[in-house]
Structure formats: C-alpha cells, structure tokens
Amino acid sequence: MQNHTTPDLIDQYGRQASYLRLSITDRCDLRCTYCMSEQMTFLPRKEVLSLEELERLVGAFVDNGVRKVRLTGGEPLVRKNVMSLFEGLSRHLKSGALDELTLTTNGTLLGKYAKQLVDFGVKRVNVSLDTLCPEKYAEITRWGRLERVLGSIEEALAAGLRIKINTVAVKGKIEEEIDDLIKFTHGRGMDLTLIETMPLGDVGFDRNEQYLSLTDFRQDLDQRWSLTDIGDTTGGPSRYVRVGETGGRLGFITPMSNNFCSTCNRVRVSCTGTLFTCMGAEGAVDLRDALRSSESNAAVEGLIRETVFAKPECHNFSIDENSTSGIKRHMSFLGG
Template sequence: MSAPLIDPFLRAVTYLRVSVTDRCDLRCSYCMSENMKFLPKRELLTLEELDRLSSAFIRLGVRKLRITGGEPLVRRGIMSYVEAMSRHLQSGALDELTLTTNATQMHRFAADLVSLGVRRVNISLDTLDERKFGEITRWGRLGQVLRGIDAAQEAGLRVKINTVALKGFNEDELFPLVEWCTGRDMDLTFIEVMPMGDMGTEDRLDQYWSLRDLRARLGERYRLTDLAERSGGPARYVRLEETGQKIGFITPLTHNFCESCNRVRLTCTGELYMCLGQEDRADLRPSLRDPAAVPLEEAIRNAIARKPKGHDFDYSRQSVSGQMPRHMSHTGG
C-alpha cells in the first residue's frame, strides 16, 4: 500500500464520506431550501468515476467508507457502486462500508445491502409525530420511513437513528424517542443543528438546542456513564444504566470535535472538502478525466496537505459565526 494520508496536524485520514447525489426525496428545513435547484445530472460523476476515486482513497489508507447524499438511494444504479465497494471489503482493504439514509427507499434495498457486506446504517429521523414530520421534511412520508426501518432490521442491518436536536420542535420528544429506540434495540445519536446553507441567522438561532442542555435533561431520568468507545466519527457516547441503551452526541457547537478528525468528504461532482465547516475544496475531476492533469493520487495528497485544524462554527453571543453558504446536501453531512 502507498504511504498513508497524514494531514498537517498529524491526523491520519482513514474515513471517507462519499456523496453520490445532491438530490433527495425530502426537503428537511435545516438541510436544504424548499425550492432546491439540484445539479444537472450531467455534472455528476458517473458511478464508475466514483468507484475510481473511492478506490484511490482506499489504496491510500481509508478504512471506512460511508455513502451519503442527498438521499443516496435515489441515485439510479446506486447498487452497482455499492457492489464495486464491496470488493474492498472482501479483499480486506476496507474495514467497513456504511450508509446514511432517510430510509424512504430502504424497503427496496435493505436485503441487497446486507448481501454486499453492509452491516449497519444510520437513519435520519427527527420526530415520531406524523404532523411534525411533515412540517420538518416539508413532504412527509413518515409511514414510508418507518417501513424502511422495519425492512432494515428484518434484513439484519444494525440501525442507528440520527436525530437533529431542534429547539421548540422535538424537545418534548426526547424521552419518547429514547424509549422507542430502546424498545427496538436501536442506538440513538443526537446532533446539534449546524450553520449550513443560506437559511437565515434567526432561523438557526431559533433552532439551536445545545446538547449540553439535552444531556442534562437526560440525566434527570437516567444515570449516564461516559463510554470511551468511538465509531470512527465525531460522536461521543454514553450508556443509560437503567436500559443499557447507547446514546451518542455530535456537538460541533458546544464542544468542537476537530482535534481527532480523520474524515474528508467527496461530493457527487468530484470536489473534496477537507473540512465540513470550511469552504476550501479540491476539484479532483481533472485528475480523473484529463491524462495531462496531476495524477489522481498526487492530487489527493495535495488536498490532504491543506486540511485545516478545524471549523469555526459558533452560536455564541446570539450570532452565527462560521456559517457555510452551501447546503448540507451538497457535501453529505
């Protein structure tokens, strides 16, 4: 194997998140605008190009690959890309192939994902209330999502629910969500809303629910034990002693998690973002398509050499700092 990818702060880059499409069949208000203008399909990398790029990262030491979107399962032919990545599981070059999804299409693909080596998925779900689900996603389909969760579990996938903590929206569902996940043997991770996309400062401040406060509220009912466990991402975990349930917290605002960052994000157009919260990016398309361009491996190394120490997200003093104009769906979260 080639020398591993090490950034300027001596962090090994071993985790690649690949957005295979910017399109989604929902319109979550914290993720995209209601009338999104999606990229023309001709601008997207082909599935074969995504294979070449992802495989190059794996040769350079990436051990975990997460497929994201938009909603990855709406990309036509997506299972051919999953199948291409599964060969790296079989060879031992890749430790884990995972997926983040809204589960609307999971009933169609769960069994195939398992057959190709996917063992767990993250499913985004912010409320169990059908009316509120329609409000936050703008399009609804809670029943379809729950059907997808059923299909994932029936196929043998380990499911983790990702819930964005939204002040005034799902605060009253904290314990119902925890209890629902406990009853279905699913882990649960809460995420602070991030300043991504041009949604307006007031909207972001109104939505922001500090996970420090959320954790304190959990502690009123459960005994929380901090866990040393890491899943390769930014989450920090606790165990609820009364139930054994594992709860994760992703806290880009109340606790910057950049010091151990091992991740980079590849967009569906071939742009590599070295940090979710910075605008610097490297366009890898020329290295894919132009024989006269910088060789692909060299282009990747040049990009990793620019990986910053961290992001600048901040909601202190009732203002939004470090806001990124691009929507979450562009870089895949």
C-alpha cells in the first residue's frame, strides 16, 4: 500500500516515478555484443559511488515515494562487497517503505550469492540469457561459459528465488532460439521476456542488422504457439501472454516498435550518481556532488524532484531500414 506520508515523484505529464533502476558498477565479466564493445574503457573507480553513498541515495528515493528498486550494472554481482549493499537496503523492505528489492544479472555469480540474496529479502531476479547453445553463448558474450550460468540458475531456484529470463531479440538469432527457450524456462517454472535491441552505444555492429520488431515477431509465434494476452505485471514495461502449451508466461518489451512511454514509471541512476529520467534521452543531472557536499539529503532530494518533473514525454531513439537514431552511451552504463 502506498505510504501517503511520503511525497511522490510526479512528472509534468502526470506519471509517477515509483521504480528506481540503480547501476552499481559499469564493469562486467562478459562482453555481450549488443551491450558493449570488446575493448571497453571503464570508469575510474574514484568516480563511482561508494556502497555507502549508493545506500544513502536509495534512501533519498524511497523517502520520495519510490517503491521498487532494481540493482543493475554492468554486472552488479562483480562489485566488491556487494552483499553489504543488499543487507543495508533490506531495512527498507523490513520497514514496509519498499515493496521490492531485486536485481538484473548475467547469472555467472548468481549461484554463489543466491542464499544471501534470499536472506536479505530478494524474492526474484532477472537473468540475461540469449541462447541455450554453448557455442552461440560464447560468441554472443565473447568469452562466457553457458554451463556456468545454467548451474547458477539451478542453484538460485533451489535457494527459493523466482527467476525471469531476459532475452534480447537479435534478428537472425532469436528466430532459431525461441522455441527451445520457451520450453526451457517454462519447464522450470520461470518466465521468459523478449527485449527489442536498442541503439545504445557503439558495439561494433550495425543496429539495423540486429533489430527485430517484436510486434511483428509475435505474429510468427502465433503460428506455432497458443498465445493469450494477460494483464499480469511485474512493475516494469513487459507485457505478458500466456502460452497455452506450457502454461508459462512470455513477456514482450517493445521500446522501438510499440513504445510504452505514456505509462513509464522508471528512473535510472548510473554508478556515478547521474540521474537519467529516460534511457532514450541524453539529458541527465549529476546527484553525486550534492550527495557528497552535505550530510543532509535535502539538496539531493530537491534535484531528484526537479529532474523527475522535467522528464521528457518519450524517448528519442529509433531504428528503421533507412536510418538509426541512437544514444552514445553503452547499455552497460545504465544496466539496460
């Protein structure tokens, strides 16, 4: 239930920002082809917020009506002492100020931390996985090992975590993967969500060659699977269908072919403390200086409210056969 004693973050179009996606590192132990270049240059560590600063920043958002927090990266679980951050943030779950604390991960370290995550109140996680073929997985991630991720998923399920698999729908690849992914995820009680590729950063590939409209792809799926629209929501942009043959849920995130900007409830903060109200816009506001210049959160909270109010109506990127309009920063900078 919404705590009406806390102010809400309302933008100029009447949308409430109740969901914070917080990147806690730009580093990752993989180099997925749609996310970053193989030879990435990462941020100097002094520019990255400390775990204590990240915890304090989350508190400022929670005090202004945010009810869901997702930790992202890069890969969040590569951050040193990351479990201390989950432990600190769990107090908001215990107090009832926060409805959900979760994360998105590539899964390589999930098994190692699954039990601790459950102990700190995390109930479900998103795992990025684009193929069940070891050779293709190594190609997509550039040096990852599929068996390590699959083993981590099994350990996480055994620990009691609910898992949703996120798959980027790369044209020419997802078409031959989708049926196996549906059977794999639903056979283990997991959800599967497909995500359209977005023009974020130079990854060494032509985005037009990667992009597949999920609105069109669903028509192909309808020829082989019995898909029924359902109103389920997990608090994000995914729109779900029920697959008749498996009983499981299949989600579609369609920022390009059918954008959901009018109902957007999300804001994003980078590991450097930069607040982005839209993934598909360049505008951003630095919160780090305000955070470090005072022990009080008053200045930070003022910046947050001012920035959220000015949130743009919709994103600025697009992909079509003639042109691509994108954003220079890599997806890894904000965690997707």
